[in-house]
Every structure is written in structure tokens, then in C-alpha cells.
Amino acid sequence: MNSESRRIWLTGASSGIGAALAELLLKAGHRLALSARRPGPLRALADRYPQQVLLVPGDLGDAEQVRDIGERIASRWGALDTLLLNAGTCEYVDARTFEAAMIERVMRVNLFAAGYCIETALPLLRRGWQPHLVGVGSSVTYLALPRAEAYGASKAGLRYLLEALRIDLADEGIDVTLVSPGFVDTPLTRQNDFPMPMRWPVQRAAAHIASRLDQRPLEIAFPRPFIAALRLLAHLPGRLQLAIGRRMARRATTPTERP
Numbered sequence: 001m002n003s004e005s006r007r008i009w010l011t012g013a014s015s016g017i018g019a020a021l022a023e024l025l026l027k028a029g030h031r032l033a034l035s036a037r038r039p040g041p042l043r044a045l046a047d048r049y050p051q052q053v054l055l056v057p058g059d060l061g062d063a064e065q066v067r068d069i070g071e072r073i074a075s076r077w078g079a080l081d082t083l084l085l086n087a088g089t090c091e092y093v094d095a096r097t098f099e100a101a102m103i104e105r106v107m108r109v110n111l112f113a114a115g116y117c118i119e120t121a122l123p124l125l126r127r128g129w130q131p132h133l134v135g136v137g138s139s140v141t142y143l144a145l146p147r148a149e150a151y152g153a154s155k156a157g158l159r160y161l162l163e164a165l166r167i168d169l170a171d172e173g174i175d176v177t178l179v180s181p182g183f184v185d186t187p188l189t190r191q192n193d194f195p196m197p198m199r200w201p202v203q204r205a206a207a208h209i210a211s212r213l214d215q216r217p218l219e220i221a222f223p224r225p226f227i228a229a230l231r232l233l234a235h236l237p238g239r240l241q242l243a244i245g246r247r248m249a250r251r252a253t254t255p256t257e258r259p
């Protein structure tokens, strides 16, 4: 196994960024173990790249299913070179009817599932070639945004998890990269009813991520001006951030902006 053809477990490969990434990585000659709950889109990729695709569908929020997936990868490949944690979900909080169960749902997919996958993948990565752990977080972690309580908390948790793990895995030679996208046009964001500045087409986002994976940066954050704006806002005094956030929240609930 050389660095040109890697054994990659990609989660959330049935749509959006994951599906676009799968296509690019398969074209580049890598071998992919593909996970998502819907097997149909994964099978379509396996039909087109039968020699390169290992189908490992399942609900990644279920620890037992993740362990089964890990056993299938272990028995077919024996090792993993890259774990690419991309599966994710988003639900927006309505503070008037705050629902703890929703926080749990979002945390399960965006944070706990990452934990299950990492637990399963680490022994395989330790046997892999120049192992690389990659997680798709979000630019939401730079700044608290209205209605993003559940999503933002889950992605902030993922950021911390990966950044701390990066330190602890460094001696073993396992690199950790965090991906922090701004808005990307996918089924996930098509549900949004608020303005999404600087939104990228999904192909552009996937190409941007894929082209940087080899360099193993600590973070792949894009689009650059959007990230710069969020970082700048995050440095404002707390009261000012609150005032801006309240203004955004009011705009988001203006009836004329709803479809």
C-alpha cells in the first residue's frame, strides 16, 4: 500500500459533501469503505467502482452497528489508512419550545457517532500506512449563532475531541485534521430559511477538501473571507456579539424571509 492508493473509511457518503468526496477519491484511485444509513446511493458508487468500494452501510449513532462495520473492514482490509468522519445532521432549536431530545439526536450523530467510529478505527489505523484521522466539523464553532445551540454544541464538541486527540496520537504518528466548512449547497443546507453568505457549490467544497488532504494541515477552513469574518466577530466584546446575534435572530424570524 502506498500513499497514492489509500484505504479510506468515509462516513456520510450517500449525499452532499460525502458523496462528492467519494466520487473524487474513487477517481483518484483510492479504496473506500462507504457508510451511511441509505444503502442505495452507496451501491450506485459500488456499481461504478466495484474493485475499490467496500459497502459498510449502517446507523453510525448505534455503537453496535459501528462495531460490526469495523469488523467487516478489518476482515476485508486488515487495516485503515484514513478515517474520514463526515456524516452529520443539523436541527435548529426553537428556544420557545426547547427540546432536550433534539440536543441528544444531534449530539448522537455529530459527536457520539464520531466517538464510536474512532474507537473502531483506531486499532486499524495503527496498522495502516501513514494514518490520518479527518473530521468534518463546522465554521459554526468560531461563533455562537442563533438557533444553532444543538448543532454548534455538537461541532464544538467534535472540534475539542479531535484537537485533544491530535495531541495524544502525535507520538504514534497518527495525524488529525479538522475540516471547518462555511455554507455548502447540500440537502442539509437546502432546509435553511435564512441567508447563507458565500455558499459554495458542493463540488467546489469537495475538491477543496480533497486537494488538501495529502498535506495534512491541522485545519481546512473555507471560504477564507467567511472564516475571517467569523473570527473577527468572535473577537468583539461579548455584549456586541450578543447584540449582533439578536439582530440576526430577528432577521431569521422575519416572516417576509420565509418561503
Ligand SMILES: NC(=O)c1ccc[n+]([C@@H]2O[C@H](COP(=O)([O-])OP(=O)(O)OC[C@H]3O[C@@H](n4cnc5c(N)ncnc54)[C@H](OP(=O)(O)O)[C@@H]3O)[C@@H](O)[C@H]2O)c1
Pocket: 011, 012, 013, 014, 015, 016, 017, 018, 035, 036, 037, 038, 039, 058, 059, 060, 061, 086, 087, 088, 089, 109, 136, 137, 138, 139, 180, 181, 182, 183, 184, 185, 186, 187, 188, 189
Ligand atoms: N453543508 C454545509 O453547509 C456544511 C457546513 C459545515 C459543516 N457541514 C458538515 O459536513 C458534513 C456533511 O454534510 P452535508 O452538508 O453534506 O449534509 P448531507 O447532504 O445531509 O449529508 C449528510 C450525510 O451524513 C449521513 N448521515 C446522517 N446521519 C447518519 C447516521 N445516523 N448514520 C450514518 N450516516 C448518517 C447521511 O446519510 P444517510 O441519511 O443515508 O444516513 C449523509 O450521507 C456534516 O458533518 C455537516 O455537519 C456541512
